[in-house]
Amino acid sequence: MRRTARRMRRAGVNPVMYVDDDIDFGGIAFSAIVHFLWRYRSELAPIWVMVSCEALALALHLQYPDSWTRVPVVSAVLTLAILLGGRWLGLRLALERAYGALISVSVGVWLTFAAKLGPGKPPLPAFLLIAGLVLAIPWWVHRRRRARVRVERTLAAWPEISSAIEMVGSRVQSAIVDPWGYRARIKLARGHTVEQAIAKTAEIESALGTRRGAVRILPVAEKANRMDLRVIENDPHANSLVWPGPSITSIKDQIELGLFEDGSPILVSLLRRHALVGGIAGSGKSGGLNAIIGNLSACEDVVLWGIDLKRGMELMPWASCFDRIATDAREAELLLNDAVRILDHKAELLAKRGERLAVPSREEPALIVVIDEFAELAEESPNSVAGTDSIARRGRAPGTQLVLATQRPSQSAMGGSSVRSQMDIRLCFRVREKRDADLTLGAGMHKAGWHADRLDAPGKFFISAPGHDYPRRGRAYLLSDEIVQQTASAHSAGMRTIQPPPQPAATANPDGELSDGPSKDVDRSPVSSGEKQARGAHRRSQRPLELCLRDAPADGASISDLLRMTGMGRTTLHNHLKALERAGRARRVGRGRWAPARQGDDCG
Numbered sequence: 001m002r003r004t005a006r007r008m009r010r011a012g013v014n015p016v017m018y019v020d021d022d023i024d025f026g027g028i029a030f031s032a033i034v035h036f037l038w039r040y041r042s043e044l045a046p047i048w049v050m051v052s053c054e055a056l057a058l059a060l061h062l063q064y065p066d067s068w069t070r071v072p073v074v075s076a077v078l079t080l081a082i083l084l085g086g087r088w089l090g091l092r093l094a095l096e097r098a099y100g101a102l103i104s105v106s107v108g109v110w111l112t113f114a115a116k117l118g119p120g121k122p123p124l125p126a127f128l129l130i131a132g133l134v135l136a137i138p139w140w141v142h143r144r145r146r147a148r149v150r151v152e153r154t155l156a157a158w159p160e161i162s163s164a165i166e167m168v169g170s171r172v173q174s175a176i177v178d179p180w181g182y183r184a185r186i187k188l189a190r191g192h193t194v195e196q197a198i199a200k201t202a203e204i205e206s207a208l209g210t211r212r213g214a215v216r217i218l219p220v221a222e223k224a225n226r227m228d229l230r231v232i233e234n235d236p237h238a239n240s241l242v243w244p245g246p247s248i249t250s251i252k253d254q255i256e257l258g259l260f261e262d263g264s265p266i267l268v269s270l271l272r273r274h275a276l277v278g279g280i281a282g283s284g285k286s287g288g289l290n291a292i293i294g295n296l297s298a299c300e301d302v303v304l305w306g307i308d309l310k311r312g313m314e315l316m317p318w319a320s321c322f323d324r325i326a327t328d329a330r331e332a333e334l335l336l337n338d339a340v341r342i343l344d345h346k347a348e349l350l351a352k353r354g355e356r357l358a359v360p361s362r363e364e365p366a367l368i369v370v371i372d373e374f375a376e377l378a379e380e381s382p383n384s385v386a387g388t389d390s391i392a393r394r395g396r397a398p399g400t401q402l403v404l405a406t407q408r409p410s411q412s413a414m415g416g417s418s419v420r421s422q423m424d425i426r427l428c429f430r431v432r433e434k435r436d437a438d439l440t441l442g443a444g445m446h447k448a449g450w451h452a453d454r455l456d457a458p459g460k461f462f463i464s465a466p467g468h469d470y471p472r473r474g475r476a477y478l479l480s481d482e483i484v485q486q487t488a489s490a491h492s493a494g495m496r497t498i499q500p501p502p503q504p505a506a507t508a509n510p511d512g513e514l515s516d517g518p519s520k521d522v523d524r525s526p527v528s529s530g531e532k533q534a535r536g537a538h539r540r541s542q543r544p545l546e547l548c549l550r551d552a553p554a555d556g557a558s559i560s561d562l563l564r565m566t567g568m569g570r571t572t573l574h575n576h577l578k579a580l581e582r583a584g585r586a587r588r589v590g591r592g593r594w595a596p597a598r599q600g601d602d603c604g
């Protein structure tokens, strides 16, 4: 009747109730009571238990007066079953199982006395009432039960909702409540598709009365006519996620980038894969890169090279973990040339050994070239694009890979190359327009639910990669500046280097390379390998300082600037400056101001 009234109201007709003598008020009252009892069956469950105890006790007392001796045994078995097997009855928490056991013991004790003395014998009725109400309190306040009931009632209205969103015939098959909201498996009507439901996400949110952006529609791999409707009530991404530290020590393991909305980790393997990170300024791309570098720098089978044309702003904090960093177009071009030569050399080695795929190891590490703001590189150094193109197309098998970040990977921003199409892993942070999601993730992805334009906080992203075929929102771990600094200095000792194979003399050794660049790094003095390692570590720890000095203004950088930029302690900074001065790689240009050595100062 209520539904008819609602339909009439929707049609603009005010329902009027006519009362005449033929109306069966008894029938209406009965159906209203039954409806009430059914709708509130969960809240009324403790009352049902008390009534059932009373009835059972009466039956036992009258029919089987000796049964009171067996009631404690049944109760003990039931209590044990709840404690040991309650997990399989849906009592997931130990506290829930303890509560179930307490109810079982209480009912057993009361029934024993009631079966022997009769349930009406004082003070048994009063005990039943008081104990029943006291024990009902945890049931009534139990958060998960209340959430489950609320979800059941919401989904009970699905037939109406499905007609409102023009998906008549779909029905709810099951629902699961979790700490972040709930998930319902929906069977679609014949001929309807998940894509149609995705296009109606906003309507579904309105029909369910959720907050904006709370509904996710996910396909079900096994069945085209099923979908998962996920409602996020408590966003696990509401606060930034602190990075728990590297999850890997080898590139063969999966990197944990952050968490999905259901709290599960976002795991992805970078083994023989290229990665593209896209998103508007401030969307958290650099944060995503940090999570990747923080893990790769912990790997013993990885060598990191970097290109950062923002004068090293993003990669500089990691300088001690990078074998090489290029901060201008010319260095970038040389670095990519060297990377391509390494790729060719590795490919030749593989061919000689009759192998198809390189397996990175300490001895033969994978080379990963991280490029921040790729669009800038393509614009400032068009010659570099051939290098990235070549690595993108041929680098996977020999283990020479790219990790690129860019705001908008349009064809022109990518230098007209085929680099984008070669990216196996795509991370899409917030974009401004729908089509920009397709630019990063691939054509048609926005339509398929990868709504990167709706991401509402920095660090949130969609991932498309092998094993990540559905649009699930994730949030990357956040590495604060201090954590980056600590991680970089912790991992710098394990930093590995790679030498490009010798090249024809005419193109050898670019001017202006850092003096510990790969082509100058060949040490021919008769020193032990331990000593070589110690020297290498010492020079690597000086690298951030040298990069800062190189970017210093004409009158040099002040000590306080260098302290801030390198994150070194005062004594360490002074020691390194003195050592660089002695080696002819830095010079004092005034009181407390330092600059890199002039060309020709090099006494080494």
Ligand SMILES: Nc1ncnc2c1ncn2[C@@H]1O[C@H](COP(=O)(O)OP(=O)(O)OP(=O)(O)O)[C@@H](O)[C@H]1O
Pocket (backbone or CB within 6 Å): 240, 241, 279, 280, 281, 282, 283, 284, 285, 286, 287, 288, 407, 458, 459, 460, 475, 476, 477, 478
């Ligand atoms: N995973 C994250 N969780 C929470 N906050 C984040 C996360 N990543 C980034 N942020 C916040 O967003 C701000 C901008 O992030 P970030 O610099 O990484 O963006 P970006 O996309 O690299 O921007 P730009 O293109 O300008 O470099 C950061 O200062 C940080 O406060």
